Amino acid sequence: MEEIKKDKEIKTLEDVVTHYCPGCGHGIVHRLVADAIDRLEIREKTIGIAPIGCSVLIYNYLNVDFQEVPHGRAPAAATGIKRAQPDKVVFTYQGDGDLASIGTAEIVHAANRGENITVIFINNAVYGMTGGQMAPTTLLKQKTTTSPYGRNANIAGFPLRVCELLSSLDGVAYLERVSVSSPKNVMKAKRAIRHAFEVQLAKKGFSLVEVLSQCPMNWRMGSIDSVRWVDEVMSKTFPLKKFKDVEIS
Amino acid sequence: MGKKLLFKGNEAIAEAAIRAGCRYYFGYPITPQNEIPEYMSRRMPEIGGVFIQAESEIAAINMVFGAGGSGVRVMTTTSSPGISLMQEGISYLAGVEIPCVIVNVMRGGPGLGGILPAQSDYFQATKGGGHGDYYCIVLGPSTLQELVEVVFLAFDLADNYRNPVIILADGVIGQMMEPIEFPPEVDISKLPPKKWATTGAKGRKKIILKSLFLDPEKLENHNLHLQKKYKRMQEKEIRWEEINTKDCDLLLVAYGTAARVSKKAVAVAKERGISLGIFRPLTLYPFPYNQLKKAVENGRAKGILVVEMSLGQMIEDVKLSVEGIVPVGFYGRTGGVMLVVDEIIGKAENILKEVM
Numbered sequence: 380m381e382e383i384k385k386d387k388e389i390k391t392l393e394d395v396v397t398h399y400c401p402g403c404g405h406g407i408v409h410r411l412v413a414d415a416i417d418r419l420e421i422r423e424k425t426i427g428i429a430p431i432g433c434s435v436l437i438y439n440y441l442n443v444d445f446q447e448v449p450h451g452r453a454p455a456a457a458t459g460i461k462r463a464q465p466d467k468v469v470f471t472y473q474g475d476g477d478l479a480s481i482g483t484a485e486i487v488h489a490a491n492r493g494e495n496i497t498v499i500f501i502n503n504a505v506y507g508m509t510g511g512q513m514a515p516t517t518l519l520k521q522k523t524t525t526s527p528y529g530r531n532a533n534i535a536g537f538p539l540r541v542c543e544l545l546s547s548l549d550g551v552a553y554l555e556r557v558s559v560s561s562p563k564n565v566m567k568a569k570r571a572i573r574h575a576f577e578v579q580l581a582k583k584g585f586s587l588v589e590v591l592s593q594c595p596m597n598w599r600m601g602s603i604d605s606v607r608w609v610d611e612v613m614s615k616t617f618p619l620k621k622f623k624d625v626e627i628s
Numbered sequence: 629m630g631k632k633l634l635f636k637g638n639e640a641i642a643e644a645a646i647r648a649g650c651r652y653y654f655g656y657p658i659t660p661q662n663e664i665p666e667y668m669s670r671r672m673p674e675i676g677g678v679f680i681q682a683e684s685e686i687a688a689i690n691m692v693f694g695a696g697g698s699g700v701r702v703m704t705t706t707s708s709p710g711i712s713l714m715q716e717g718i719s720y721l722a723g724v725e726i727p728c729v730i731v732n733v734m735r736g737g738p739g740l741g742g743i744l745p746a747q748s749d750y751f752q753a754t755k756g757g758g759h760g761d762y763y764c765i766v767l768g769p770s771t772l773q774e775l776v777e778v779v780f781l782a783f784d785l786a787d788n789y790r791n792p793v794i795i796l797a798d799g800v801i802g803q804m805m806e807p808i809e810f811p812p813e814v815d816i817s818k819l820p821p822k823k824w825a826t827t828g829a830k831g832r833k834k835i836i837l838k839s840l841f842l843d844p845e846k847l848e849n850h851n852l853h854l855q856k857k858y859k860r861m862q863e864k865e866i867r868w869e870e871i872n873t874k875d876c877d878l879l880l881v882a883y884g885t886a887a888r889v890s891k892k893a894v895a896v897a898k899e900r901g902i903s904l905g906i907f908r909p910l911t912l913y914p915f916p917y918n919q920l921k922k923a924v925e926n927g928r929a930k931g932i933l934v935v936e937m938s939l940g941q942m943i944e945d946v947k948l949s950v951e952g953i954v955p956v957g958f959y960g961r962t963g964g965v966m967l968v969v970d971e972i973i974g975k976a977e978n979i980l981k982e983v984m
Contacts, residue, residue: 426695429838438836444826446697447724447838448718452690459694459702459824460981462678477797485690488683539710543638 381525391416396434402602405433407559412472412499416443417574419580423469427459428453433507436470451482454467455600456490458497465505467580470497476506476514479539480484483515486541493550493584497575498557500541500587504613511597515539519521523597538616540572542589544577546622552584558591560609564619572625577593581627591617632807637797638663640772640808641731644779645703648982649814650729651677652702652888656684656710659743660799661733664705671679686712687731689717692767694831700784701816705731705855707799708749709740711757719758720794722854723839725824727786729779731766733802736963744964745799747884750941753794761851763858765793765865766885766912772806774910782809783863784924787819789857796912799964802884802943813971843959858914873923876905878976879954879959881920882935883945886967890935904976905929912942918947920949929954930983933976936960937967955983 391413391434399405414559415423425443429435431450438445448456453455453471478500489496498542499525505523506512516538520529530538542556553575557568568590575586593605600608637642642664643845645653651950653668665681672679678695682688687703693749695702706714711732732753736746753804769775775797782793826835841847848851871894873879882890888907894904907923909916924932932955934943947956961967 389979426698426826435840438834438838442829444829444834445836445838446694447836447840450692452686452717455687455690455693455699458680458687459652459654459691459696460698461694462680462691463695463698463700463702464827467721485687488687492680498768534940552746564780616756625762 380524384417385409387479389413391422393440393442395439400596402593402595402605404590404594405501405510405561405581406563407510407591408499408501408590408592409437409620411569411572413441414569415576418573419576421468424466424469428457430470430471430473432470432474432477434472434474434501447513451480452485453509454482454485454494454498455475455494456494458489458494461496463495468576469498470576472475472499473501474507474583475514476500479515479541487545490545490585490587491548495579495582495584497579498587499572500589500618501592502541502589503592505594505597506586508521516617518613519561540617542587542622545587550585551587551623553578553586556589556591556617556619558614558619559611560591560593560606576628578625583625583627591619594615631934632809633804635808636663636803637772637775638733638735638802639667640668640776641705641779641795642798644776644810645729646671646675646677647813647814648701648780648783649819650701650783651675651816652681652695652700653678653704654682654695654702655704655706655969656682657687658707658710660735660745660802661705661707661731679826681954685713686717688806689714692728693717693726694723695730697724697826698722699822699827703729703731706738707733707735711749711752715758718760718764719760720839722791723760724761724765724837725790726792726837728792729782729795730784730792730833731797734798742964743799745885745937746962746964747798747886748938748962749796749939750912750936750938753793753796754915761915762854764863765789766796767793767910768796768912769801769910770887770908771958772801772804772808775801775831776808776810780814780941789861790824791857796884798885827936835906854969857972862914866914866916867909868916868919869908869910871908871925872903872905873929874927876903876929877925879905879907879924879927879929879932880935880972880976881907881932881942883912883942886937888934889967889969891968896969897973897976900973902973902980915945917945917949919952920946924950924954931979932956933972933979934958935967935972938962956977967976
């Protein structure tokens with residue numbers, strides 16, 4: 380088994396105080412991304428793209444170059460960066476509002492072009508930064524500040540399954556849905572995120588890891604209840620699985 | 629200068645961009661500028677450049693963002709409705725200070741409008757267009773020779789000021805053919821390095837290209853920094869042309885295709901014994917406010933006639949320039965209807981009757 384590094388041993392992780400709420404999954408995923416970048420020794424050639432949402436401040440935590448772009452447009456900007464600098468590693472970090480609502484056109488077409496980029500997609504079934512509104516990934520009957528009676532399919536449609544949606548596209552090389560709800564799931568997520576970067580380094584095309592992530596604050600739950608909710612409720616609508624993977628030779 | 633070549637305006641824009649060092653083009657089809665992406669899709673692979681047909685103008689401008697932030701010369705082109713879609717991205721480009729060249733081959737609006745030439749996006753181009761306190765440099769060429777020179781200038785200005793530059797052309801310029809000579813080709817390897825670009829944090833601190841400043845004082849300071857830059861543009865980059873401005877009864881003010889028609893009106897009016905002059909801004913932002921005022925003060929023109937392929941947009945800047953020292957009249961056709969020389973002269977005669 381691979382040795383687990385302490386936070387301070389991860390060069391890509393900045394030694395700063397977090398702004399994320401207690402129990403939030405972003406911090407865990409940031410650490411996993413930083414760990415992957417360290418282990419693949421790509422820190423000096425990685426360019427990240429920050430989304431709009433709570434994690435717009437990801438550049439405060441990771442010690443790599445970053446561009447901050449309009450809401451949902453990260454895959455288009457990543458396309459521009461990667462085409463201009465094909466020898467660099469380019470990744471976007473996007474939430475569900477960013478990627479699955481306002482940015483659906485950009486994510487579908489970047490995937491369909493087989494852009495050789497990596498997407499870390501955080502699905503917490505809610506708009507975090509704006510205060511807990513309904514997201515495209517909000518579960519049926521889930522209460523949010525804009526679905527106060529619970530999400531009703533007749534009014535608001537159904538939870539959007541991004542991995543299932545993208546899995547039909549020929550340009551996609553690697554697609555996996557993971558969660559960070561338990562130590563075991565975190566380890567799986569760690570392997571998936573690292574693999575996604577390896578797929579890019581092998582020039583195999585588009586790679587995306589969807590991470591089911593807890594948002595205790597906007598779910599109005601305690602931290603323990605929120606990870607339980609990921610395991611027992613959320614992953615029923617969004618099953619954890621590998622949808623697609625190419626062989627890396 | 630090389631030999632004279634007969635080029636269509638849209639293709640001249642594409643070829644000039646390549647010769648000016650642009651190797652990255654992202655765009656979405658829209659009439660009347662489709663020859664530009666078509667030309668780029670042929671030429672870019674020949675020279676190791678990148679052409680991508682984006683899924684929308686929104687994606688195209690954000691691809692420009694990514695490539696521009698990587699430090700390369702990059703261009704997108706579109707027509708009026710496409711610019712509306714790009715405004716979000718243009719605001720971000722201006723806020724983050726990423727250089728790029730954006731061409732608007734204007735057509736009639738509002739809404740879907742039509743596909744024939746117009747100049748009705750002047751406000752949108754010169755007054756910011758998107759959200760926030762920002763400006764793009766805006767260039768309004770009137771001949772194809774000037775157009776190709778302006779393309780070279782646009783890339784230089786974009787790099788020098790780290791600012792988006794808009795070339796405000798119209799369907800006439802895009803679709804017409806004229807002989808042109810391209811300026812000498814730019815050697816990309818000799819362009820100054822862009823140390824601010826995100827190229828990977830190798831041997832240096834990380835670079836973050838962003839427009840988010842949650843601390844209000846920091847955001848105000850960022851805006852004041854941008855304003856200083858705009859002031860520098862106003863001091864150094866204003867370009868215009870004057871024809872017969874001293875010894876004329878009436879001064880026409882027009883840019884782009886409207887200036888071409890106005891020049892014809894000057895010649896026809898002269899045969900009829902009416903002396904007209906032309907003041908033609910080339911930079912629409914920064915606008916030659918003082919230069920226009922001086923031209924009026926130093927000449928004997930008793931009034932101004934603004935000629936536009938719109939229902940009156942640049943006229944507001946003309947009025948701000950002359951501050952009421954002479955009357956300012958207007959002649960414009962819109963929706964793709966062409967300006968008529970006799971109508972220009974008729975309007976000029978009416979103004980002269982009133983002031984004489």
